[in-house]
Amino acid sequence: xxxxxxxxxxxxxxxxxxxxxxxxxxxxxxxxxxxxxxxxxxxxxxxxxxxxxxxxxxxxxxxxxxxxxxxxxxxxxxxxxxxxxxxxxxxxxxxxxxxxxxxxxxxxxxxxxxxxxxxxxxxxxxxxxxxxxxxxxxxxxxxxxxxxxxxxxxxxxxxxxxxxxxxxxxxxxxxxxxxxxxxxxxxxxxxxxxxxxxxxxxxxxxxxxxxxxxxxxxxxxxxxxxxxxxxxxxxxxxxxxxxxxxxxxxxxxxxxxxxxxxxxxxxxxxxxxxxxxxxxxxxxxxxxxxxxxxxxxxxxxxxxxxxxxxxxxxxxxxxxxxxxxxxxxxxxxxxxxxxxxxxxxxxxxxxxxxxxxxxxxxxxxxxxxxxxxxxxxxxxxxxx
Numbered sequence: 095x096x097x098x099x100x101x102x103x104x105x106x107x108x109x110x111x112x113x114x115x116x117x118x119x120x121x122x123x124x125x126x127x128x129x130x131x132x133x134x135x136x137x138x139x140x141x142x143x144x145x146x147x148x149x150x151x152x153x154x155x156x157x158x159x160x161x162x163x164x165x166x167x168x169x170x171x172x173x174x175x176x177x178x179x180x181x182x183x184x185x186x187x188x189x190x191x192x193x194x195x196x197x198x199x200x201x202x203x204x205x206x207x208x209x210x211x212x213x214x215x216x217x218x219x220x221x222x223x224x225x226x227x228x229x230x231x232x233x234x235x236x237x238x239x240x241x242x243x244x245x246x247x248x249x250x251x252x253x254x255x256x257x258x259x260x261x262x263x264x265x266x267x268x269x270x271x272x273x274x275x276x277x278x279x280x281x282x283x284x285x286x287x288x289x290x291x292x293x294x295x296x297x298x299x300x301x302x303x304x305x306x307x308x309x310x311x312x313x314x315x316x317x318x319x320x321x322x323x324x325x326x327x328x329x330x331x332x333x334x335x336x337x338x339x340x341x342x343x344x345x346x347x348x349x350x351x352x353x354x355x356x357x358x359x360x361x362x363x364x365x366x367x368x369x370x371x372x373x374x375x376x377x378x379x380x381x382x383x384x385x386x387x388x389x390x391x392x393x394x395x396x397x398x399x400x401x402x403x404x405x406x407x408x409x410x411x412x413x414x415x416x417x418x419x420x421x422x423x424x425x426x427x428x429x430x431x432x433x434x435x436x437x438x439x440x441x442x443x444x445x446x447x448x449x450x451x452x453x454x455x456x457x458x459x460x461x462x463x464x465x466x467x468x469x470x471x472x473x474x475x476x477x478x
Contacts, residue, residue, distance in 0.1 A: 097301035122179025129192035160191035182405025233283025235343020251363035282370035290342030350460025
Protein backbone atom coordinates (compact mmCIF):
# COMPACT_ATOMS: atom_id res chain seq x y z
CA UNK A 95 0.00 0.00 0.00
CA UNK A 96 1.89 2.99 -1.33
CA UNK A 97 0.36 6.39 -2.02
CA UNK A 98 1.00 10.11 -1.81
CA UNK A 99 -1.48 12.84 -0.92
CA UNK A 100 -0.90 16.44 -1.95
CA UNK A 101 -3.27 19.39 -1.87
CA UNK A 102 -3.52 23.15 -1.53
CA UNK A 103 -1.42 24.51 1.31
CA UNK A 104 -4.59 25.81 2.98
CA UNK A 105 -8.25 24.96 2.38
CA UNK A 106 -10.95 27.31 3.67
CA UNK A 107 -14.55 26.14 3.37
CA UNK A 108 -17.75 27.76 4.57
CA UNK A 109 -20.60 30.14 4.02
CA UNK A 110 -19.48 33.75 3.95
CA UNK A 111 -15.76 32.93 3.80
CA UNK A 112 -15.44 34.85 0.52
CA UNK A 113 -15.28 38.05 2.56
CA UNK A 114 -11.77 37.07 3.70
CA UNK A 115 -10.23 36.77 0.22
CA UNK A 116 -8.76 40.28 -0.03
CA UNK A 117 -6.99 40.06 3.31
CA UNK A 118 -5.58 36.68 2.32
CA UNK A 119 -4.38 38.07 -1.00
CA UNK A 120 -2.77 41.02 0.76
CA UNK A 121 -0.70 38.65 2.88
CA UNK A 122 1.08 37.60 -0.34
CA UNK A 123 1.54 41.00 -1.98
CA UNK A 124 0.09 44.34 -3.03
CA UNK A 125 -0.66 43.66 -6.71
CA UNK A 126 -3.14 41.00 -7.87
CA UNK A 127 -3.96 39.41 -11.21
CA UNK A 128 -7.62 38.33 -11.21
CA UNK A 129 -8.41 35.60 -13.75
CA UNK A 130 -12.09 35.12 -14.42
CA UNK A 131 -14.51 33.82 -17.03
CA UNK A 132 -16.25 35.82 -19.72
CA UNK A 133 -18.82 37.28 -17.29
CA UNK A 134 -16.73 40.04 -15.77
CA UNK A 135 -19.80 41.28 -13.91
CA UNK A 136 -19.71 38.18 -11.70
CA UNK A 137 -16.21 39.15 -10.58
CA UNK A 138 -17.27 42.63 -9.43
CA UNK A 139 -17.75 41.64 -5.75
CA UNK A 140 -14.17 40.32 -5.74
CA UNK A 141 -12.84 43.49 -7.36
CA UNK A 142 -14.70 45.56 -4.78
CA UNK A 143 -13.11 43.63 -1.91
CA UNK A 144 -9.63 44.01 -3.39
CA UNK A 145 -10.15 47.73 -3.89
CA UNK A 146 -11.37 48.17 -0.32
CA UNK A 147 -8.20 46.43 0.85
CA UNK A 148 -6.11 48.90 -1.14
CA UNK A 149 -4.69 46.35 -3.56
CA UNK A 150 -3.66 47.03 -7.13
CA UNK A 151 -5.58 44.76 -9.48
CA UNK A 152 -5.28 43.62 -13.06
CA UNK A 153 -8.25 41.82 -14.62
CA UNK A 154 -7.85 39.04 -17.19
CA UNK A 155 -10.92 37.23 -18.53
CA UNK A 156 -11.18 34.17 -20.77
CA UNK A 157 -14.09 33.21 -22.99
CA UNK A 158 -14.26 29.47 -22.30
CA UNK A 159 -11.90 26.64 -21.49
CA UNK A 160 -8.36 28.06 -21.35
CA UNK A 161 -6.02 27.81 -24.31
CA UNK A 162 -2.25 27.79 -24.40
CA UNK A 163 -2.26 31.24 -26.00
CA UNK A 164 -4.51 32.66 -23.27
CA UNK A 165 -2.02 31.49 -20.65
CA UNK A 166 0.76 33.26 -22.56
CA UNK A 167 -1.32 36.44 -22.74
CA UNK A 168 -2.18 36.21 -19.05
CA UNK A 169 1.49 35.91 -18.14
CA UNK A 170 2.26 39.04 -20.17
CA UNK A 171 -0.61 40.89 -18.48
CA UNK A 172 0.59 39.86 -15.02
CA UNK A 173 4.16 40.94 -15.73
CA UNK A 174 2.99 44.28 -17.08
CA UNK A 175 1.02 44.81 -13.88
CA UNK A 176 3.89 43.58 -11.69
CA UNK A 177 1.48 41.16 -10.06
CA UNK A 178 2.69 39.30 -6.99
CA UNK A 179 -0.35 37.07 -6.52
CA UNK A 180 -2.90 35.45 -8.81
CA UNK A 181 -6.56 34.79 -7.97
CA UNK A 182 -8.58 32.36 -10.08
CA UNK A 183 -12.27 33.27 -9.69
CA UNK A 184 -14.89 31.24 -11.54
CA UNK A 185 -15.39 27.71 -12.79
CA UNK A 186 -12.72 25.14 -13.47
CA UNK A 187 -11.61 26.93 -16.64
CA UNK A 188 -10.75 30.21 -14.92
CA UNK A 189 -9.11 28.38 -12.05
CA UNK A 190 -6.96 26.21 -14.32
CA UNK A 191 -5.95 29.23 -16.40
CA UNK A 192 -4.91 31.14 -13.28
CA UNK A 193 -3.02 28.10 -12.01
CA UNK A 194 -1.03 27.84 -15.25
CA UNK A 195 -0.30 31.58 -15.29
CA UNK A 196 0.99 31.46 -11.71
CA UNK A 197 3.22 28.52 -12.63
CA UNK A 198 4.66 30.19 -15.72
CA UNK A 199 5.36 33.43 -13.84
CA UNK A 200 7.82 31.44 -11.72
CA UNK A 201 9.33 29.27 -14.47
CA UNK A 202 11.28 30.09 -17.62
CA UNK A 203 10.38 29.10 -21.15
CA UNK A 204 7.01 28.59 -22.80
CA UNK A 205 4.01 26.77 -21.34
CA UNK A 206 4.18 24.23 -24.19
CA UNK A 207 7.58 23.12 -22.85
CA UNK A 208 5.85 21.70 -19.78
CA UNK A 209 2.63 20.25 -21.24
CA UNK A 210 1.94 16.53 -21.34
CA UNK A 211 1.18 14.65 -24.58
CA UNK A 212 1.59 17.56 -27.03
CA UNK A 213 4.50 19.35 -25.35
CA UNK A 214 7.93 18.41 -24.09
CA UNK A 215 6.59 17.35 -20.71
CA UNK A 216 9.43 19.07 -18.83
CA UNK A 217 9.14 19.08 -15.05
CA UNK A 218 8.11 22.32 -13.38
CA UNK A 219 11.24 23.52 -11.56
CA UNK A 220 10.02 26.30 -9.27
CA UNK A 221 6.95 26.69 -7.12
CA UNK A 222 4.23 28.85 -8.70
CA UNK A 223 3.88 32.38 -7.40
CA UNK A 224 1.19 32.70 -4.69
CA UNK A 225 -2.11 31.60 -6.16
CA UNK A 226 -5.61 31.64 -4.59
CA UNK A 227 -8.41 29.54 -6.08
CA UNK A 228 -12.01 30.69 -5.54
CA UNK A 229 -14.54 28.44 -7.32
CA UNK A 230 -17.97 29.78 -8.23
CA UNK A 231 -19.31 26.46 -9.55
CA UNK A 232 -19.47 23.05 -7.89
CA UNK A 233 -18.00 20.32 -10.06
CA UNK A 234 -14.44 20.67 -11.30
CA UNK A 235 -12.65 20.58 -7.95
CA UNK A 236 -9.82 22.40 -9.74
CA UNK A 237 -9.09 24.48 -6.64
CA UNK A 238 -7.21 21.53 -5.12
CA UNK A 239 -5.78 19.72 -8.14
CA UNK A 240 -2.15 19.74 -9.21
CA UNK A 241 -2.84 20.04 -12.94
CA UNK A 242 -4.17 22.71 -15.27
CA UNK A 243 -6.03 21.50 -18.35
CA UNK A 244 -5.32 23.64 -21.41
CA UNK A 245 -6.74 23.45 -24.91
CA UNK A 246 -4.59 23.56 -28.02
CA UNK A 247 -6.76 24.43 -31.03
CA UNK A 248 -3.72 23.73 -33.22
CA UNK A 249 -3.48 20.13 -31.99
CA UNK A 250 -7.27 19.78 -31.50
CA UNK A 251 -6.77 18.32 -28.05
CA UNK A 252 -6.52 19.30 -24.38
CA UNK A 253 -3.45 18.52 -22.30
CA UNK A 254 -2.32 19.08 -18.73
CA UNK A 255 0.35 21.11 -17.05
CA UNK A 256 0.99 18.92 -14.01
CA UNK A 257 3.09 19.28 -10.86
CA UNK A 258 2.64 19.48 -7.08
CA UNK A 259 4.46 22.82 -7.38
CA UNK A 260 1.41 24.45 -8.98
CA UNK A 261 -1.01 23.65 -6.16
CA UNK A 262 -2.86 26.66 -4.76
CA UNK A 263 -1.50 28.39 -1.67
CA UNK A 264 -5.15 28.87 -0.63
CA UNK A 265 -8.33 27.22 -1.87
CA UNK A 266 -11.32 29.24 -0.66
CA UNK A 267 -14.68 27.55 -1.18
CA UNK A 268 -17.79 29.52 -0.27
CA UNK A 269 -21.06 27.74 -1.22
CA UNK A 270 -22.84 31.10 -1.37
CA UNK A 271 -20.91 31.90 -4.57
CA UNK A 272 -22.77 29.07 -6.33
CA UNK A 273 -26.26 30.33 -5.49
CA UNK A 274 -28.54 30.81 -8.47
CA UNK A 275 -26.20 29.28 -11.03
CA UNK A 276 -28.23 28.34 -14.13
CA UNK A 277 -29.87 24.93 -13.95
CA UNK A 278 -27.91 23.54 -16.91
CA UNK A 279 -24.59 24.60 -15.39
CA UNK A 280 -25.59 23.17 -12.01
CA UNK A 281 -26.51 19.84 -13.61
CA UNK A 282 -23.42 19.48 -15.79
CA UNK A 283 -20.94 20.55 -13.12
CA UNK A 284 -22.69 18.43 -10.50
CA UNK A 285 -22.40 15.34 -12.68
CA UNK A 286 -18.75 16.20 -13.25
CA UNK A 287 -18.33 16.14 -9.47
CA UNK A 288 -20.03 12.74 -9.31
CA UNK A 289 -17.77 11.44 -12.08
CA UNK A 290 -14.73 12.62 -10.13
CA UNK A 291 -15.89 10.62 -7.14
CA UNK A 292 -16.79 7.43 -9.02
CA UNK A 293 -13.69 7.24 -11.22
CA UNK A 294 -11.09 7.65 -8.43
CA UNK A 295 -12.99 5.07 -6.33
CA UNK A 296 -12.90 2.48 -9.12
CA UNK A 297 -9.63 3.28 -10.92
CA UNK A 298 -6.46 1.18 -10.77
CA UNK A 299 -4.76 3.59 -8.34
CA UNK A 300 -7.15 3.59 -5.39
CA UNK A 301 -5.99 4.34 -1.87
CA UNK A 302 -7.76 4.39 1.52
CA UNK A 303 -7.56 8.15 2.01
CA UNK A 304 -9.25 8.86 -1.33
CA UNK A 305 -11.77 6.09 -0.69
CA UNK A 306 -12.93 7.83 2.48
CA UNK A 307 -13.47 11.10 0.62
CA UNK A 308 -15.55 9.38 -2.06
CA UNK A 309 -17.67 7.49 0.44
CA UNK A 310 -18.43 10.72 2.27
CA UNK A 311 -19.20 12.79 -0.81
CA UNK A 312 -21.25 10.50 -3.06
CA UNK A 313 -24.28 10.51 -0.73
CA UNK A 314 -24.17 14.31 -0.68
CA UNK A 315 -24.53 14.37 -4.47
CA UNK A 316 -27.39 11.87 -4.22
CA UNK A 317 -29.38 13.98 -1.79
CA UNK A 318 -28.54 17.42 -3.15
CA UNK A 319 -27.85 17.59 -6.90
CA UNK A 320 -31.51 17.36 -7.93
CA UNK A 321 -32.43 19.86 -5.22
CA UNK A 322 -29.81 22.34 -6.38
CA UNK A 323 -31.12 22.02 -9.94
CA UNK A 324 -34.74 22.47 -8.91
CA UNK A 325 -34.09 25.37 -6.54
CA UNK A 326 -30.93 27.35 -7.21
CA UNK A 327 -31.21 29.20 -3.91
CA UNK A 328 -31.24 26.04 -1.75
CA UNK A 329 -28.11 26.86 0.25
CA UNK A 330 -27.93 23.51 2.05
CA UNK A 331 -27.93 21.70 -1.31
CA UNK A 332 -25.35 24.12 -2.68
CA UNK A 333 -23.17 23.47 0.35
CA UNK A 334 -23.36 19.70 -0.19
CA UNK A 335 -22.40 20.08 -3.84
CA UNK A 336 -19.52 22.47 -3.08
CA UNK A 337 -18.13 19.96 -0.59
CA UNK A 338 -18.62 17.07 -3.03
CA UNK A 339 -16.77 19.04 -5.69
CA UNK A 340 -13.91 19.76 -3.30
CA UNK A 341 -13.66 16.10 -2.31
CA UNK A 342 -13.78 15.06 -5.96
CA UNK A 343 -10.86 17.36 -6.70
CA UNK A 344 -8.89 15.92 -3.79
CA UNK A 345 -9.75 12.41 -4.96
CA UNK A 346 -8.74 12.77 -8.60
CA UNK A 347 -5.54 14.62 -7.73
CA UNK A 348 -4.37 11.83 -5.45
CA UNK A 349 -5.70 8.73 -7.16
CA UNK A 350 -6.70 8.68 -10.82
CA UNK A 351 -9.59 8.96 -13.23
CA UNK A 352 -10.60 6.76 -16.15
CA UNK A 353 -12.23 6.48 -19.53
CA UNK A 354 -14.72 9.33 -18.98
CA UNK A 355 -11.92 11.83 -18.64
CA UNK A 356 -9.83 9.95 -21.18
CA UNK A 357 -12.50 10.80 -23.76
CA UNK A 358 -13.14 14.29 -22.38
CA UNK A 359 -9.67 15.53 -23.35
CA UNK A 360 -9.85 14.90 -27.12
CA UNK A 361 -13.55 15.78 -27.29
CA UNK A 362 -13.01 19.09 -25.51
CA UNK A 363 -10.06 19.84 -27.77
CA UNK A 364 -12.06 19.42 -30.98
CA UNK A 365 -15.61 20.49 -30.14
CA UNK A 366 -17.21 23.42 -28.26
CA UNK A 367 -18.46 21.12 -25.55
CA UNK A 368 -18.39 22.08 -21.83
CA UNK A 369 -16.27 19.63 -19.87
CA UNK A 370 -18.95 18.83 -17.30
CA UNK A 371 -21.58 18.11 -19.96
CA UNK A 372 -19.16 15.78 -21.78
CA UNK A 373 -18.43 13.84 -18.59
CA UNK A 374 -22.14 13.61 -17.77
CA UNK A 375 -23.00 12.22 -21.19
CA UNK A 376 -20.24 9.61 -20.99
CA UNK A 377 -20.47 8.48 -17.36
CA UNK A 378 -23.21 5.80 -17.48
CA UNK A 379 -21.81 4.27 -20.68
CA UNK A 380 -18.28 4.08 -19.28
CA UNK A 381 -19.56 2.49 -16.07
CA UNK A 382 -21.58 -0.07 -18.05
CA UNK A 383 -18.68 -0.97 -20.36
CA UNK A 384 -16.14 -1.21 -17.53
CA UNK A 385 -18.43 -3.52 -15.60
CA UNK A 386 -19.08 -5.75 -18.59
CA UNK A 387 -15.38 -5.98 -19.37
CA UNK A 388 -14.48 -6.73 -15.75
CA UNK A 389 -17.04 -9.53 -15.55
CA UNK A 390 -15.78 -11.00 -18.82
CA UNK A 391 -12.03 -10.79 -18.16
CA UNK A 392 -11.54 -10.37 -14.40
CA UNK A 393 -14.48 -12.03 -12.73
CA UNK A 394 -12.82 -11.94 -9.29
CA UNK A 395 -11.77 -8.30 -9.56
CA UNK A 396 -12.08 -6.21 -6.41
CA UNK A 397 -13.29 -3.36 -8.62
CA UNK A 398 -16.60 -5.15 -9.24
CA UNK A 399 -17.16 -4.96 -5.50
CA UNK A 400 -16.36 -1.26 -5.61
CA UNK A 401 -19.01 -0.73 -8.29
CA UNK A 402 -21.44 -2.61 -6.05
CA UNK A 403 -20.58 -0.31 -3.15
CA UNK A 404 -21.19 2.70 -5.38
CA UNK A 405 -24.58 1.24 -6.32
CA UNK A 406 -25.50 0.99 -2.65
CA UNK A 407 -24.39 4.56 -2.00
CA UNK A 408 -26.35 5.85 -4.99
CA UNK A 409 -29.57 3.91 -4.48
CA UNK A 410 -29.64 3.64 -0.69
CA UNK A 411 -30.42 -0.07 -1.16
CA UNK A 412 -28.12 -2.45 0.72
CA UNK A 413 -28.94 -5.23 -1.74
CA UNK A 414 -28.19 -3.19 -4.88
CA UNK A 415 -26.03 -4.76 -7.57
CA UNK A 416 -23.39 -2.92 -9.58
CA UNK A 417 -25.69 -2.65 -12.58
CA UNK A 418 -28.27 -0.90 -10.40
CA UNK A 419 -25.78 1.90 -9.90
CA UNK A 420 -25.32 2.23 -13.66
CA UNK A 421 -29.09 2.42 -14.11
CA UNK A 422 -29.36 5.06 -11.36
CA UNK A 423 -26.75 7.27 -13.03
CA UNK A 424 -28.35 6.81 -16.45
CA UNK A 425 -31.72 7.91 -15.05
CA UNK A 426 -30.16 10.93 -13.33
CA UNK A 427 -28.51 12.00 -16.59
CA UNK A 428 -31.88 11.67 -18.32
CA UNK A 429 -33.79 13.53 -15.59
CA UNK A 430 -31.32 16.41 -15.63
CA UNK A 431 -31.71 16.65 -19.40
CA UNK A 432 -28.06 16.21 -20.25
CA UNK A 433 -27.77 16.28 -24.05
CA UNK A 434 -25.94 13.67 -26.09
CA UNK A 435 -22.54 14.51 -27.51
CA UNK A 436 -24.04 14.92 -30.97
CA UNK A 437 -25.44 18.22 -29.70
CA UNK A 438 -21.94 19.67 -29.87
CA UNK A 439 -21.28 18.54 -33.43
CA UNK A 440 -19.86 15.06 -32.90
CA UNK A 441 -20.71 12.78 -35.80
CA UNK A 442 -20.36 9.00 -36.18
CA UNK A 443 -17.52 9.73 -38.61
CA UNK A 444 -15.56 11.36 -35.75
CA UNK A 445 -15.67 8.31 -33.50
CA UNK A 446 -12.65 6.40 -34.81
CA UNK A 447 -10.26 9.35 -34.48
CA UNK A 448 -11.55 10.26 -31.02
CA UNK A 449 -11.12 6.66 -29.88
CA UNK A 450 -7.51 6.66 -31.06
CA UNK A 451 -6.78 9.93 -29.29
CA UNK A 452 -8.60 8.93 -26.10
CA UNK A 453 -6.53 5.75 -25.87
CA UNK A 454 -3.41 7.95 -25.54
CA UNK A 455 -4.87 10.31 -22.91
CA UNK A 456 -3.23 10.32 -19.49
CA UNK A 457 -6.55 9.79 -17.67
CA UNK A 458 -7.19 6.57 -19.61
CA UNK A 459 -4.16 4.96 -17.97
CA UNK A 460 -5.97 4.85 -14.63
CA UNK A 461 -9.14 3.17 -15.96
CA UNK A 462 -9.94 0.00 -13.96
CA UNK A 463 -8.72 -2.09 -16.91
CA UNK A 464 -7.53 -1.49 -20.47
CA UNK A 465 -10.49 -1.28 -22.85
CA UNK A 466 -10.39 -2.55 -26.40
CA UNK A 467 -10.92 -0.32 -29.41
CA UNK A 468 -14.32 -1.94 -29.89
CA UNK A 469 -15.32 -1.22 -26.28
CA UNK A 470 -14.21 2.41 -26.53
CA UNK A 471 -16.15 2.74 -29.77
CA UNK A 472 -19.27 1.35 -28.10
CA UNK A 473 -19.00 3.95 -25.34
CA UNK A 474 -18.74 6.86 -27.72
CA UNK A 475 -21.46 5.57 -30.04
CA UNK A 476 -23.80 5.23 -27.05
CA UNK A 477 -23.04 8.76 -25.83
CA UNK A 478 -23.84 10.44 -29.15
